[in-house]
Amino acid sequence: MRSAAADASGTDYLESLPRKLVTVYLPLGVFLFVLLFPFYWMAMTTVKPNAELYDYKTYSPFWVVHPTLDHVKKLLFDTSYPSWLWNTVLVSVSSTAISLVASALAAYAIERLRFRGSRYVGMGIFLAYLVPPSILFIPLATMVFRLGLFDTRLALILTYPTFLVPFCTWLLMGYFRTIPYELEECALIDGATRWQILTRIVLPLAVPGLISAGIFAFTLSWNEFIYALTFVSSSEVKTVPVGVITELVEGDVYHWGSLMAGALLGSLPVAVLYSFFVEYYVSGLTGAVKE
Amino acid sequence: MSRITRRDFVKTSAGLAAGAALGKGLLIGEAHAADLSYKPEKGAKLRVLRWKRFVQGDEEQWLANTRKFTEKTGIEVRVDSEGWEDVRPKAAVAANVGSGPDVIIGWFDDPHQYPDKLHDLSELANYLGKKYGGWYDVCRTFGTRDGKWIALPLGVIGNLFCYRQSHARAAGFETFPADLSGFLKLCQGLKAKGTPAGLALGHAVGDGNDWVHWLVWSHGGKLVDEKGNVAINSPETIAALEYSRELYATFIPGTLSWQDPHNNKAFLDGQVSLTNNGISIYYACKNSQDPKLREMAADVGHGAWPVGPVGRRTEFMQVTQAMLFKYSKYPNAAKEYLRFMWEREQFDPWMQASIGYVTGPLKDQEKSTIWTADPKHTPYRDVAKGLLDNGYAYKLGAASAAAMADCILIDMVAAAASGSKTPKEAAAEAEKRAQRYYKI
Numbered sequence A: 001m002r003s004a005a006a007d008a009s010g011t012d013y014l015e016s017l018p019r020k021l022v023t024v025y026l027p028l029g030v031f032l033f034v035l036l037f038p039f040y041w042m043a044m045t046t047v048k049p050n051a052e053l054y055d056y057k058t059y060s061p062f063w064v065v066h067p068t069l070d071h072v073k074k075l076l077f078d079t080s081y082p083s084w085l086w087n088t089v090l091v092s093v094s095s096t097a098i099s100l101v102a103s104a105l106a107a108y109a110i111e112r113l114r115f116r117g118s119r120y121v122g123m124g125i126f127l128a129y130l131v132p133p134s135i136l137f138i139p140l141a142t143m144v145f146r147l148g149l150f151d152t153r154l155a156l157i158l159t160y161p162t163f164l165v166p167f168c169t170w171l172l173m174g175y176f177r178t179i180p181y182e183l184e185e186c187a188l189i190d191g192a193t194r195w196q197i198l199t200r201i202v203l204p205l206a207v208p209g210l211i212s213a214g215i216f217a218f219t220l221s222w223n224e225f226i227y228a229l230t231f232v233s234s235s236e237v238k239t240v241p242v243g244v245i246t247e248l249v250e251g252d253v254y255h256w257g258s259l260m261a262g263a264l265l266g267s268l269p270v271a272v273l274y275s276f277f278v279e280y281y282v283s284g285l286t287g288a289v290k291e
Numbered sequence B: 001m002s003r004i005t006r007r008d009f010v011k012t013s014a015g016l017a018a019g020a021a022l023g024k025g026l027l028i029g030e031a032h033a034a035d036l037s038y039k040p041e042k043g044a045k046l047r048v049l050r051w052k053r054f055v056q057g058d059e060e061q062w063l064a065n066t067r068k069f070t071e072k073t074g075i076e077v078r079v080d081s082e083g084w085e086d087v088r089p090k091a092a093v094a095a096n097v098g099s100g101p102d103v104i105i106g107w108f109d110d111p112h113q114y115p116d117k118l119h120d121l122s123e124l125a126n127y128l129g130k131k132y133g134g135w136y137d138v139c140r141t142f143g144t145r146d147g148k149w150i151a152l153p154l155g156v157i158g159n160l161f162c163y164r165q166s167h168a169r170a171a172g173f174e175t176f177p178a179d180l181s182g183f184l185k186l187c188q189g190l191k192a193k194g195t196p197a198g199l200a201l202g203h204a205v206g207d208g209n210d211w212v213h214w215l216v217w218s219h220g221g222k223l224v225d226e227k228g229n230v231a232i233n234s235p236e237t238i239a240a241l242e243y244s245r246e247l248y249a250t251f252i253p254g255t256l257s258w259q260d261p262h263n264n265k266a267f268l269d270g271q272v273s274l275t276n277n278g279i280s281i282y283y284a285c286k287n288s289q290d291p292k293l294r295e296m297a298a299d300v301g302h303g304a305w306p307v308g309p310v311g312r313r314t315e316f317m318q319v320t321q322a323m324l325f326k327y328s329k330y331p332n333a334a335k336e337y338l339r340f341m342w343e344r345e346q347f348d349p350w351m352q353a354s355i356g357y358v359t360g361p362l363k364d365q366e367k368s369t370i371w372t373a374d375p376k377h378t379p380y381r382d383v384a385k386g387l388l389d390n391g392y393a394y395k396l397g398a399a400s401a402a403a404m405a406d407c408i409l410i411d412m413v414a415a416a417a418s419g420s421k422t423p424k425e426a427a428a429e430a431e432k433r434a435q436r437y438y439k440i
Helices: A002-009 A016-047 A068-076 A081-113 A118-130 A133-146 A153-159 A161-177 A179-191 A194-205 A205-224 A226-231 A240-248 A256-286 B016-025 B055-075 B087-097 B120-130 B137-143 B165-170 B180-192 B207-216 B235-248 B260-268 B280-286 B291-299 B332-344 B344-353 B363-367 B400-405 B408-418 B423-437
Strands: B045-051 B076-082 B103-107 B150-155 B161-166 B274-277 B299-301 B318-324
Touching: A016 A256, A068 A081, A068 A256, A081 A118, A081 A153, A081 A161, A081 A194, A081 A240, A081 A256, A118 A161, A133 A153, A133 A161, A133 A226, A133 B087, A153 A161, A153 B120, A161 A205, A179 A194, A194 A205, A205 A256, A226 A240, A226 B087, A240 B103, A240 B165, B045 B087, B045 B207, B045 B332, B055 B076, B055 B332, B055 B344, B087 B103, B103 B332, B120 B150, B120 B332, B137 B150, B137 B318, B161 B165, B165 B299, B180 B235, B180 B274, B207 B235, B207 B260, B207 B274, B207 B408, B235 B408, B235 B423, B260 B274, B260 B280, B274 B280, B280 B291, B280 B299, B291 B299, B299 B318, B318 B332, B332 B344, B344 B363, B400 B408, B400 B423, B408 B423
Parallel strands: B045 B076, B045 B103
Antiparallel strands: B103 B318, B150 B318, B161 B274, B161 B299
């Protein structure tokens, strides 16, 4: 009985409170502080009236005395923020979906079809990811103009995959590599086609990988700035990152309250998405089938 | 093949009487120059991209003027805006891909980076110059290339020293000093009284560039000489950097990271008593709901940039100008739009609505009542007179644009002022960086 109790407590005797405080809680606290402080600052600034925002002597910069929703009201009712948010959702979801389909097919082909030069194709895709968007946007702009897509949401939906596909393909290649060959070989023996193997065996096993690639792709397109800046002009098709800068910065006067409200509201959907899929996301990064 | 229809402008001379009137120096707006107008193409529609308003009234009046143009001519004009720094990459993309807005109102030396993509606006510019007292020299420099007008200057965003008059008085200065030693003494006095100055030394495109260019030029330093050779590593620059060290010692901590909005905030918060800025600080105080800020408005003074050892004004500010791109299907309509917007009947109300933020590019625009409506506006009236361009002493072009975009002068002054490099080291590094753009 005694030994069972000792087994249950395991190595707990090593975990004294002060030790745990130093090795777990303190680093965790610092980590949380660093991660959450920007959100705290955004939230504080969102509800802080301008008089407090500019007066550090009378008011603490870290607290708000007379909270107000004026900045949020200005953001939601005096700017086109709701339509920017809708555009951002539409563009991010569409480009993520396109990229995931393309990447899943590409990654599977490179990893499993073993055609000649597949390694180099994989490497080439990775290299494509390294081309910075600040260089790529000029040739892309020419294509967007020639296709008559300038100033439309489609311009962004079709250009975002240029950086999403390489990234997702690379991520999924790594993920597919962790799925044992044996599963596919069994399916081949049972007479399954390549397409059946992909849709019935590999993709169901790769759901965590697809989710983590999807979250990454969604976040990247949600926050994208330079393509959104150059390929659309009209306020009604702008996305949040470009819209808030255009409407809430007047020369050297920054409407900090509304800017922070815009940033806060804009980051919430991504945060919610992460919280829903966090488990898949973690397992997506650590491999498919644990042996 | 050119799609440009034959220019069809009508010059209706007001005849000898108007000529005589010109001689007598009548006020602006009277028929003393041959009138010019362009016949717009059939079915013309225009798209204009401009920088987002600096003040509310600017955009409202611009759009009102545009509506007036549409009512008069039937030409639909769509005006889009972007943040002022974001217009520049959009203009570069439009120029390179050959499609985009017909007219883009950009900044600094933008037109000199793609002059072959722009329409010749010489006729329109000469007409406006003749009618409204001539262009300021700096506007001519920014707007022309090899004698040809490639852009139509819209104005200068005035940038002066904004300071608390009561704090300057407490530091022993009744009026704003006109020379460099007086300016340093004022800053030292402000620091001693616990009400220091602060000038941006981060990559502040507007406020940062404005003051460091003035600092170097006022001492006789320059990035390049008249032949385009890099000349920044000179005794004059070293003297400017020595001066910057003394000046920096009087600043509030943190200016090394300041961007354009920081000094506004620090001034309104009472952290600094002197900084360089547009008229926005004064208006932020004047229009504030906060009684403390409204009270501060009466105490805000605007001081001109002191003159250095070179003995003349050597200032740098944001110049904005309209570019008409060759890909436009309706160049005549666009020229007519520009002409209409630049005529006094439209331009003056727009300048009034911009509450002194933009100083007109034509000399007769000094007579606008906006400059006397409030005595605090008046110093901004004269900003264009002492300006140099960022290509000085050589010409504007890709190298001048790249050197400024790389913040060579700001980094040099920041390094020397903060003591992270000696003035000699900072100047030598700036020389090396500038040589990348101005090939040896």
